[in-house]
Structure formats: structure tokens, C-alpha cells
Amino acid sequence: MSFEMTTQKDQIDLYLASGSPRRKELLAQTGVTFERIAAPVDETPLPGEKARDYVLRLAHAKAESGWQAMIAQSLPVRPVLAADTTVVLGDAILGKPENAVDATQMLRLLSGSSHEVLTSLGLRHAGGVEVVLSTSVVHFAQLTDAQIADYVASGEPMDKAGSYGIQGRGGLFVSRLEGSFTGVMGLPLHETAVLLGKYGMGFLA
Ligand SMILES: Cc1cn([C@H]2C[C@H](O)[C@@H](COP(=O)(O)OP(=O)(O)OP(=O)(O)O)O2)c(=O)[nH]c1=O
Structure with missing residues (x-):
């Protein structure tokens, strides 16, 4: 009979600081193992803040908030990934609707025109935070x-x-997309896999 020595290794690569079911599903496709961590952040834009600055700030803040939660709960130290998605029409930042009236107004604005979808990623690790931006243009058909x-x-x-x-x-309203389908959904797969790969995680490591 032979005995094999096995070393106990932490099999989890990182934390996902997100409550979004889309992000959880997409992140699993990059080949990393992860746990979710709650990272509450105030998502109100600052007065006069540009959309690009806003999404980058939020991804940074969500990743940092997840990192601080990990420390506060004395959890094993691992990188923390977060993301933020914003729809931009002209100068207007369209976030999540507050109610049905708000949703109706947003869809009327998007109908028959093109808008940008910005998704930023934030990865907090022991050396700091790295942020990456994915930009897509989505064309909407005219809606009744x-x-x-x-x-x-x-x-x-x-x-x-x-x-x-x-x-x-x-998706039935989208007549054309230039950019990343998964970025519009909330987690751009290519950019995420490249970012995690830089730190030795996932299928593109
Ligand atoms: C434009 C678009 C957005 N979305 C979703 C992705 C995000 O979950 C949400 C944008 O809100 P976010 O504030 O980016 O994310 P969230 O609050 O849902 O999750 P968390 O902050 O915990 O990570 O909109 C889609 O699912 N499909 C789409 O086509």
C-alpha cells in the first residue's frame, strides 16, 4: 500500500464583489473559481461627472469596498473583482430605473437611436487597483x-x-451592436479574461 502526500491548497482564485446574476454567470466562463462578497457602494453620480469618469470611479469603489469587507471579516486574502455598467445617451447617464415610469422614459429615449454602453472592471489586489474600460455602441430600432x-x-x-x-x-430591440455583447450584459469576457490572466488566473493566464 502506498501513501501519497497531498498538500491542502486554497482552491479559490478571487472574490466577485457583485450581486449581479449576469456577472456571476459570465465570470464562471473565464475558468476562475470565486466566491461572492457584498460591497455596498453609493452609485449616485457626482455633480457634472462625465460618464467615463463615473463608471471607472464606481468599479474602483466597488472593488475597494469588497477588499475592505474581506479584511473586516478576516477572510482569506484574495484579489477582488468588481464591475459597473452604465448606458450613456448624449450627456445623460442612464442607470437602473427607479420604477416603471422611469423605465418607460428611458426606453422612449433609446428608441430609434444609438447609445453607448460603458462597462468598467476593477481588480483590487495587494498592490492596488487596476481598472479597465469596455465601450460599445448599441443601435435601437424604433419602438412603439x-x-x-x-x-x-x-x-x-x-x-x-x-x-x-x-x-x-x-435583445429584440437591438438592430446593431459595435463592441462587446458580454460588456453590454455587465462583464466583458475578453477584457476580464485578459485582466485576470495578467495575475495568473483563468483560461488566459
Ligand atoms: C445594458 C444592460 C445592463 N444589464 C445589467 C448589468 C448590471 O447588472 C446592471 C447595471 O447595474 P450595475 O450598477 O453595473 O450593477 P448591479 O447593481 O446590477 O450589480 P453590482 O453593482 O452588485 O455588481 O444592468 C444587463 O443585464 N443587460 C444589458 O443589456
Whole structure:
């Protein structure tokens, strides 16, 4: 009979500081193992803040907040990944709708025009925070009031920036996309895999 020595190793690569089910599902595709950690952050834009500055600030803040939660709870030290997604129409930042009226207004604004979707990633590690930005342009078909009302009643817009989900029924409104489909969904897969790969994690390590 032979005995093999096995060393007990921490099998978890990182924490995901996000409550978004889309981000959890997408991150799993990059080949990392992770646990979620709660990282509450005030998502109010600063007065006059540009959309790009806003999403980068939030990804940074969410990753830092997750790191601080890890320390406060004496959890094993691992990198913390976070993200933020914002829909931008002209100078307006469209976040998650507060209610059905808000969602209806946003969808009316998006109907028949093009907008940008910015998703930033923040990775907090022992040496600091690295942030990365993914930018996409989404073209919406002209929507009727009935289509908008029906979509809002489905409930899908309620937890999503810009009041739609490209991965769901909202995808029916998208006539063209330039950029990253997964970035619009909330976690750009390519950029995420490259960022994690730089730190020796996942399939692109
Ligand atoms: C535009 C768009 C956004 N979204 C979602 C992605 C994000 O979950 C959400 C934008 O809000 P965020 O504030 O980026 O994220 P969140 O509050 O849902 O999660 P957390 O801060 O805990 O990470 O909108 C889609 O699912 N599909 C889309 O097409």
C-alpha cells in the first residue's frame, strides 16, 4: 500500500464583489473559481461627472469596498473583482430605473437611436487597483408605445442599466451592436479574461 502526500491548497482564485446574476454567470466562463462578497457602494453620480469618469470611479469603489469587507471579516486574502455598467445617451447617464415610469422614459429615449454602453472592471489586489474600460455602441430600432409598455410590464428592465437586457427580450430591440455583447450584459469576457490572466488566473493566464 502506498501513501501519497497531498498538500491542502486554497482552491479559490478571487472574490466577485457583485450581486449581479449576469456577472456571476459570465465570470464562471473565464475558468476562475470565486466566491461572492457584498460591497455596498453609493452609485449616485457626482455633480457634472462625465460618464467615463463615473463608471471607472464606481468599479474602483466597488472593488475597494469588497477588499475592505474581506479584511473586516478576516477572510482569506484574495484579489477582488468588481464591475459597473452604465448606458450613456448624449450627456445623460442612464442607470437602473427607479420604477416603471422611469423605465418607460428611458426606453422612449433609446428608441430609434444609438447609445453607448460603458462597462468598467476593477481588480483590487495587494498592490492596488487596476481598472479597465469596455465601450460599445448599441443601435435601437424604433419602438412603439405598446411594445415599450409590454416590455416594462414584463419586469425585465427593472434591475438593468438603461432599462433593458440585451441578453433577454431587450435583445429584440437591438438592430446593431459595435463592441462587446458580454460588456453590454455587465462583464466583458475578453477584457476580464485578459485582466485576470495578467495575475495568473483563468483560461488566459
Ligand atoms: C445594458 C444592460 C445592463 N444589464 C445589467 C448589468 C448590471 O447588472 C446592471 C447595471 O447595474 P450595475 O450598477 O453595473 O450593477 P448591479 O447593481 O446590477 O450589480 P453590482 O453593482 O452588485 O455588481 O444592468 C444587463 O443585464 N443587460 C444589458 O443589456
